Amino acid sequence: MAALTFCCFLTTxxxxxxxxxxxxxxxxxxxxxxxxxxxxxxxxxxxxxxDMTADLTKIFxxxxxxxxxxxxAEYETKDHQLNQVVIWDKIIRRGENAMLDYRSINTKxxxxxxxxxxxxxxxxxxxxxxxxxxxAGTLPKVMGEGSHKFKFPDEYSAxxx
Amino acid sequence: xxxxxxxxxxxxxxMEPAFFRGDLLFxxxxxxxxxxxxxxxxxxxxxxDIPIVxxxxxxxxxxxxxxxxxxxxDNNSVDDRGLYAPGQLWLEKKxxxxxxxxxxxxxxxxxxxxxxxxxxxxxILACLGLFVLIHRE
Numbered sequence: 001m002a003a004l005t006f007c008c009f010l011t012t013x014x015x016x017x018x019x020x021x022x023x024x025x026x027x028x029x030x031x032x033x034x035x036x037x038x039x040x041x042x043x044x045x046x047x048x049x050x051d052m053t054a055d056l057t058k059i060f061x062x063x064x065x066x067x068x069x070x071x072x073a074e075y076e077t078k079d080h081q082l083n084q085v086v087i088w089d090k091i092i093r094r095g096e097n098a099m100l101d102y103r104s105i106n107t108k109x110x111x112x113x114x115x116x117x118x119x120x121x122x123x124x125x126x127x128x129x130x131x132x133x134x135x136a137g138t139l140p141k142v143m144g145e146g147s148h149k150f151k152f153p154d155e156y157s158a159x160x161x
Numbered sequence: 162x163x164x165x166x167x168x169x170x171x172x173x174x175x176m177e178p179a180f181f182r183g184d185l186l187f188x189x190x191x192x193x194x195x196x197x198x199x200x201x202x203x204x205x206x207x208x209x210d211i212p213i214v215x216x217x218x219x220x221x222x223x224x225x226x227x228x229x230x231x232x233x234x235d236n237n238s239v240d241d242r243g244l245y246a247p248g249q250l251w252l253e254k255k256x257x258x259x260x261x262x263x264x265x266x267x268x269x270x271x272x273x274x275x276x277x278x279x280x281x282x283x284x285i286l287a288c289l290g291l292f293v294l295i296h297r298e
Contacts (some may be wrong), residue, residue, distance in 0.1 A: 037242065038242070070199050072198050078223045080222055085198075085219050088200070091178065091179075108203040109218070133180075133264075136265045137263055138262060139262060
């Protein structure tokens with residue numbers, strides 16, 4: 001029985017779970033305000049709107065219970081060589097609609113930097129990744145094919161977003 | 162696997178619908194492996210025994226490898242800052258018990274039942290004892 005279960009798991013163990021993703025950004029601004037969720041020091045807070053299109057339906061099979069999607073903004077600052085901030089996430093369970101088509105949507109989480117490294121940052125890369133949650137087995141993370149780079153303005157914005 | 166405890170049982174519902182109470186997680190903890198967003202890490206808050214299984218939401222790493230990261234349970238609406246020790250805003254590598262690499266559902270429910278219902282534990286032990294006695298060659 002155990003051998004049968006293991007063989008079932010093996011039939012999906014080597015799937016690639018890959019898919020291509022289109023990402024784009026619209027307006028991007030930066031403010032410099034005290035971060036009350038953290039150390040209360042003035043930190044850079046980014047605001048962006050983004051587009052996302054992807055078809056993830058082919059990734060689902062009998063051993064994919066759920067995909068945990070997360071949109072990561074990755075950038076470098078003078079304080080930290082690597083920064084990764086998840087600004088949006090979503091759970092898609094097997095059977096639910098796995099075609100994504102978003103236009104000009106806001107981030108789900110605040111885009112705080114740990115410091116003041118967003119203003120004038122010329123290279124912020126957005127990628128969409130997913131953690132494959134099986135019925136039983138390994139928990140791989142896969143990055144979608146297709147990233148998008150954008151920059152933040154050189155001046156802080158005092159306006160509403 | 163380099164981990165202090167390579168298998169943990171999920172104790173709460175904060176990672177539903179991915180993991181439920183009683184699911185079993187297999188961990189690794191290679192110290193050199195970097196912490197990156199999206200990973201499911203098992204960590205302990207200083208001064209507390211209970212390991213927490215949540216996902217990495219933010220990572221800020223310096224050139225020398227020192228990293229600060231923030232976690233959040235998939236099923237929670239806020240990040241874990243409220244769970245950390247007073248004054249603690251970030252987790253560091255030393256807080257990590259392991260990274261979840263694989264999982265099996267339900268199996269760990271036995272350990273939770275044994276913890277919550279001591280009579281159940283004694284019953285299991287009694288049955289095992291009986292089994293051993295009956296099957297002695």
